[in-house]
Amino acid sequence: MSQCVECGAVLSVPICCDHCGAIFDPQPGTDHFSLLGFPRAYALDEERLAQNFRRLTAKVHPDRHSQRSEEVQARATRLTADLNRAYAVLSDGVRRADYLLELTGGPTAAEERGVPGDLLAEVMEVREALEQARGVGDRRTIERLRQANESKRRQTLDEIAALASGVETASVRQRRRLRLLLNALRYFENLTTELV
């Protein structure tokens, strides 16, 4: 743990001092997890994450430093932007998994654009069935399709969570699988908006 350059107190998070209230730019390479005082892992206590976020925001927010120099105010704005970004990513399970995968070596979304094997064919089938059902006003079939899509989406989310939890020690094949599943979510979400 590093020390506060202003008062020498031990820092619990890299951006502000609990003791004297000074705020610091984080070291280059500080990730979202350490910014919010968490170890780099998928499983986290969301309630505590929200608490940490609020506590830190209350310390670094520009409103708390509006009487300080312009330099400190600009830093406060930057830091709060960093906190907001980190919290937005970590508080969302999917974005957290995606971020963790990238952080631990990928593949990133740009490196691997594929989706699991038969997904595209399945989506096409659903669309055809939807069109048919719409044509004859078959609400029950549409509702059945909607439920099936929702359950697939949930299954995918569960598998993402399972893979992301072990991502640090995952094999190349498992890491690729995680990326394919993350890419697949968009298709389920698009169908959700169509199936109404």
Place this chain on the structure above:
Amino acid sequence: MKRDGDIIVGIDLGTTNSLVAFADAAGPRLIAGGGGEDDVIVPSFVRFEADGRTIVGKGARDHAVEYPLETVYSIKRLMGRGTAELAEEARRLPYRVEKLSEAEERDVAAIVAGGRMWTPPQVSALILAELKRRAEAHFGCEVTKAVITVPAHFDDAQRQATRDAGEIAGLEVVRIVNEPTAAALAYGLDRSASATIAVYDFGGGTFDISLLRVEGGVFEVLAVDGDTHLGGDDLDRTLIDLFSREIREQSGQDIDSPVIRQQLRSLAEAVKVRLSEEDRTSVEIAVGGSFTYRRQVTKAELEALIAPFVDRTLEACRRALKAARRSASEVAEVVLVGGSTRIPLVRRAVGELFGRRPYTALNPEHVVALGAAVQASILAGRRQDLLLLDVTPLSLGIETLGGAVGKLIGANTRVPCKAVETFTTFQDGQTAVKINVLQGERELAADCRSLGRFELRGIPPMPAGIPKVEVTFLIDANGILNVSAREVRSGVEASIQIVPSHGLTREEVRRMQHEAIEHAREDMSAHHLIDVRATVEFDLNKAERMIREYGVLLAPADRASLSEAAAALRALARESSDARLINEHREAFNRRLTPLAEKALTAALKA
């Protein structure tokens, strides 16, 4: 005047009304004008007189019908906008809207009044200056800092324009705060229980819905939605359109004159207000010739006319709930803000949507200014127990190849927030890159609002595609965009030239600020001139009475020359506009009068 840097006032710069407030240890309070404790509202009206003087507030509003071409209102609807998008709006306004002539590459709307062009920030600055004066009279010292509120849905250009208005008026705008957020702050000040609340803000020109989570003094905005062009003005227009159509049909006259337009506007507003209390009301307007238009309007009729607008506000509420991932039943309280929420139909509709009776204990026209004052006290460091966490209302993006939008920051992202994007060159040795920055939710650049064209300069010459210019887009706590850039390979800080699409440049704002100071000085001398002339008139009346009654005590020649001097002073006061000169002559005349005054006094004592 002495200066007190600690004073930060809160200002609600509204479409129809503006207010100023200040919060001390006892809480926020509105600052009243000279008309007594209840004189807290400055109507957002400005009249431009032919002699260059401006009249702000009630005096301008109350005579809007007599001076339709000279009276400017609803200027907020023009803030940060271009003439192309205001074409429809401008046709309905009695005053003229034109493209600011000196802004060649940009489309900045301006109005024409008092024989010259005024940009909306300049007109708003006149209103702000009036509020500043009130605050200064209240504190007995100069006030130079303010928190100013804007509709949550205002885009970057509209926020910039508001900040420019403050600067022109001589106010440092320490923070732009969203109106519903300010209202929530005033509402939640004394409440500690954690809850999700909705602020439904239906004002004169804009509509906002904000959902917030309030807990332990932290006011966290979850989502906002709304429409910057939907307000009481639009409701009035449905009535104006109805009346004008019927007048045309019944009288066979074309009645579209500025006077009639302004008369109809006042009438429509009055009808709307009366029908909030009563079930029916009658209107009467002499149109000219011998035709007088008379009609009954029922509440049901008005409600049918305005229902589509109310429906639009409910749509926005549903979108906001969806964005905040909340259901209507999870909302513990719905706070009503803005004059249009006095309309019974609005209250009913909001009550039905949220399944609860809206909270109306706060004065919907005061609450925003009070909240702004609370935020001002936070920024002054006097309140450490409260904190506002707001969001950006619109997505931010850049134009990509083919006119598409590359989204950088999504709507409802907490501010401050930032995004970093890397750009490169397409030609060998290219040293500049142009970026079109956009705001809006549409997928094509042409359908979004361009904030401006940013030109990165000073990129070291390298083969095409080699430079990596890292551009940081940072939206600050005001919801205003700041852009910085750096060439990664060389570490060179690239400079950014910004051409705002609908805004003023820094130089223009500075120039307008100087003009405003100059104008205030002229205005002051104009006021001064009126005072001096009145004093001259008073002194002359007194002197002439004295000459009439006691003139016999003087030699005939002295008497004649004194009468001549009086006539000369009267002529000078009428013809000259130099207050100092007139005053000097007035004093000289009074000195010449002294012998007679003494004789008169002696005579009066003897008698």
